[in-house]
Amino acid sequence: MKKILFIALKEVISFLRDKGDLSFSLVLPIAIFALIYGAFGSSLQFSGTAYIVNEDPGGRYTDLFLQRLSENPGLSLMQISAASAERKLARSDIQMVVEIPPGFSENLKNGRSTSLIFKQRGNGGTDGQIIAGLVRAAADSISRELLAVAQVKDAVANIGIEQQQIEMTVQKFLVEEQTSPVLTIGETLTGDRPEPVNQFLPGVVTMFVLFSVNLTAQALVEERRKGTLERLLTTRLKISELFIGKFLAYTMRGFIQTMILLALAYAVFRIFTPVSFLAAMVVALVFAAAASSIGIIIGSLARTENQATWIAVFFTMLMVTLSGTFMPVSEGSLLGRLSKFALNTYANDAFRTLITEGGSLLATSGIAGHGWSSCSGYVDQPAGLPRCPGREVGWISSERSGFLPLTI
Amino acid sequence: MAENFVVVRDLYKSFKDVIAVNGVSFSIEEGEIFGLLGPNGAGKTTTIRILSTVIPPDKGDVIIGGYSLQKEANNIRGIIGICPQELALYPDMSAFDNLVFFGRMAGLSSQEAREQAIANLEMMGLLERAKKSRVDKFSGGMKRRVNLAIALMGHPRLLFLDEPTIGIDPQSRNNIYETIKGLQAKGMTILYTTHYMEEADKLCQRVAIMDSGKIVAMGTPEALKSQFGDPDKITLEEVFLKITGRSLRD
Numbered sequence: 001m002k003k004i005l006f007i008a009l010k011e012v013i014s015f016l017r018d019k020g021d022l023s024f025s026l027v028l029p030i031a032i033f034a035l036i037y038g039a040f041g042s043s044l045q046f047s048g049t050a051y052i053v054n055e056d057p058g059g060r061y062t063d064l065f066l067q068r069l070s071e072n073p074g075l076s077l078m079q080i081s082a083a084s085a086e087r088k089l090a091r092s093d094i095q096m097v098v099e100i101p102p103g104f105s106e107n108l109k110n111g112r113s114t115s116l117i118f119k120q121r122g123n124g125g126t127d128g129q130i131i132a133g134l135v136r137a138a139a140d141s142i143s144r145e146l147l148a149v150a151q152v153k154d155a156v157a158n159i160g161i162e163q164q165q166i167e168m169t170v171q172k173f174l175v176e177e178q179t180s181p182v183l184t185i186g187e188t189l190t191g192d193r194p195e196p197v198n199q200f201l202p203g204v205v206t207m208f209v210l211f212s213v214n215l216t217a218q219a220l221v222e223e224r225r226k227g228t229l230e231r232l233l234t235t236r237l238k239i240s241e242l243f244i245g246k247f248l249a250y251t252m253r254g255f256i257q258t259m260i261l262l263a264l265a266y267a268v269f270r271i272f273t274p275v276s277f278l279a280a281m282v283v284a285l286v287f288a289a290a291a292s293s294i295g296i297i298i299g300s301l302a303r304t305e306n307q308a309t310w311i312a313v314f315f316t317m318l319m320v321t322l323s324g325t326f327m328p329v330s331e332g333s334l335l336g337r338l339s340k341f342a343l344n345t346y347a348n349d350a351f352r353t354l355i356t357e358g359g360s361l362l363a364t365s366g367i368a369g370h371g372w373s374s375c376s377g378y379v380d381q382p383a384g385l386p387r388c389p390g391r392e393v394g395w396i397s398s399e400r401s402g403f404l405p406l407t408i
Numbered sequence: 409m410a411e412n413f414v415v416v417r418d419l420y421k422s423f424k425d426v427i428a429v430n431g432v433s434f435s436i437e438e439g440e441i442f443g444l445l446g447p448n449g450a451g452k453t454t455t456i457r458i459l460s461t462v463i464p465p466d467k468g469d470v471i472i473g474g475y476s477l478q479k480e481a482n483n484i485r486g487i488i489g490i491c492p493q494e495l496a497l498y499p500d501m502s503a504f505d506n507l508v509f510f511g512r513m514a515g516l517s518s519q520e521a522r523e524q525a526i527a528n529l530e531m532m533g534l535l536e537r538a539k540k541s542r543v544d545k546f547s548g549g550m551k552r553r554v555n556l557a558i559a560l561m562g563h564p565r566l567l568f569l570d571e572p573t574i575g576i577d578p579q580s581r582n583n584i585y586e587t588i589k590g591l592q593a594k595g596m597t598i599l600y601t602t603h604y605m606e607e608a609d610k611l612c613q614r615v616a617i618m619d620s621g622k623i624v625a626m627g628t629p630e631a632l633k634s635q636f637g638d639p640d641k642i643t644l645e646e647v648f649l650k651i652t653g654r655s656l657r658d
């Protein structure tokens with residue numbers, strides 16, 4: 001036991017003595033976190049561009065549609081040619097385009113059903129999905145108005161009221177409805193803004209602890225390369241004692257790294273309660289131990305430092321991707337199912353639970369879901385985000401005629 | 409006549425298709441410096457790795473200090489020290505910390521390890537910078553001396569020295585010679601490999617010349633030299649070349 005502790009102590013002292021290594025391992029996560037905070041922290045409000053291929057320029061309803069769309073805060077419109085849209089989609093420069101077909105306005109004016117067309121890569125990306133929702137909302141409002149006019153026209157068809165007067169009267173009611181809507185949506189705010197620290201801190205912390213997998217693996221391979229492993233094997237030290245010593249050392253290293261980051265987050269952002277901070281320490285220790293074990297396994301398998309690095313990098317990227325640290329992973333997808341095998345999934349969820357709910361360790365147990373949903377972005381984000389493209393949308397329909405003025 | 413401290417009988421070791429050690433047998437008396445000489449790839453280092461319990465032999469018997477290698481390897485580890493050909497130390501630690509660490513791994517208490525580290529460093533002329541500098545700041549000769557000082561931690565009875573003087577200045581080499589002679593005077597048994605024949609001639613009571621995994625000649629340097637001419641005129645290097653040939657080895 002003494003030998004194990006002595007090996008662990010030697011490693012930790014070496015880590016603490018190496019000022020370069022120490023500062024990189026501690027300053028780098030802080031710097032990366034600051035970078036992410038700077039990039040996303042101040043702009044969680046949606047901001048995006050809707051690319052429009054307008055094949056019906058100057059049409060009355062085209063202009064109305066574009067005007068409705070432009071009324072959405074944070075959304076800017078950019079009209080591009082059909083050829084340019086094809087090229088940009090092919091190159092993945094853009095993820096989604098809305099096409100207004102030729103005769104769009106004329107069809108609507110004459111009561112014929114017409115469609116807006118989404119052209120997109122895959123699911124259009126998160127921004128594309130949000131924009132799709134906004135496009136649907138704009139189309140929906142026009143559709144409702146046209147339907148209302150059509151229904152009134154039908155109702156008063158035999159009374160002999162002029163077409164223009166019907167339209168003006170309906171328009172008047174619609175404006176009134178817009179001014180004083182029957183159904184409104186209220187907003188309740190929790191906090192003054194979405195909290196990027198809560199969202200990104202767990203990911204940054206767990207990602208950097210996972211990077212230490214590489215260091216642990218390297219430590220073993222280096223021991224072999226330097227010849228010290230062979231020298232140690234000629235003493236009475238058991239190989240298991242060496243492994244356990246290394247495991248303890250790199251668990252401590254990962255734990256120290258996490259502890260400093262979490263303590264900083266506690267002091268600066270006030271995201272923990274004293275109880276949840278202590279619970280986060282326990283989670284950090286367990287996660288560091290798991291990462292260290294994986295590093296030991298990789299170090300045992302790899303024959304060279306390069307091999308160890310590549311295996312560890314592959315493993316780290318896989319874990320970060322599967323856990324949805326920065327990119328959403330859909331719950332029901334294959335990736336979502338595979339994520340159950342990713343260490344970070346559990347660590348991220350545990351940290352998020354502790355941060356957002358200030359909970360105890362018990363609250364973190366048995367969690368294996370994601371902080372992200374593929375459709376609506378981060379689940380803790382305020383509601384109001386659109387439905388997924390491809391899902392059937394509840395468009396208004398007329399029982400009388402089945403007339404759908406505007407669809408997508 | 410002193411008792412045999414090391415007895416090696418019919419030792420074999422292969423790596424895939426390469427036979428590294430091919431039926432090697434020799435013995436070393438207690439307190440003797442025994443030289444294992446041979447060109448590159450002769451099997452010297454593999455023999456040392458087997459005797460120092462790092463790799464098992466395919467076949468053969470080895471008795472060290474009365475312990476069987478196959479059955480009592482852990483007891484053998486308690487009585488051997490190894491100074492490998494490559495520097496096997498922690499460059500980011502001081503010489504003192506390196507010695508204390510390996511001393512602890514050899515089973516010494518903290519106090520014993522510190523005391524022995526100081527004694528060994530003093531013997532190697534390294535005490536002054538032992539605690540101040542990291543080993544990677546040392547010269548090549550100093551690193552070699554640290555490498556040897558580590559091997560002495562735990563008071564081994566048998567010391568394996570695998571080319572301990574390679575690539576160092578005459579002063580450091582001389583210091584290592586003096587240390588080895590001093591250790592022998594204290595009764596330590598030493599298995600010594602080197603490419604410097606003059607060194608072997610000066611230090612070793614007996615030498616074995618290995619080639620292609622086999623021992624092709626064995627005896628005192630004087631006896632080997634007398635097989636090929638006047639021992640006062642012929643050098644051990646000339647004997648070595650006559651026995652192993654002049655063709656280049658990989």
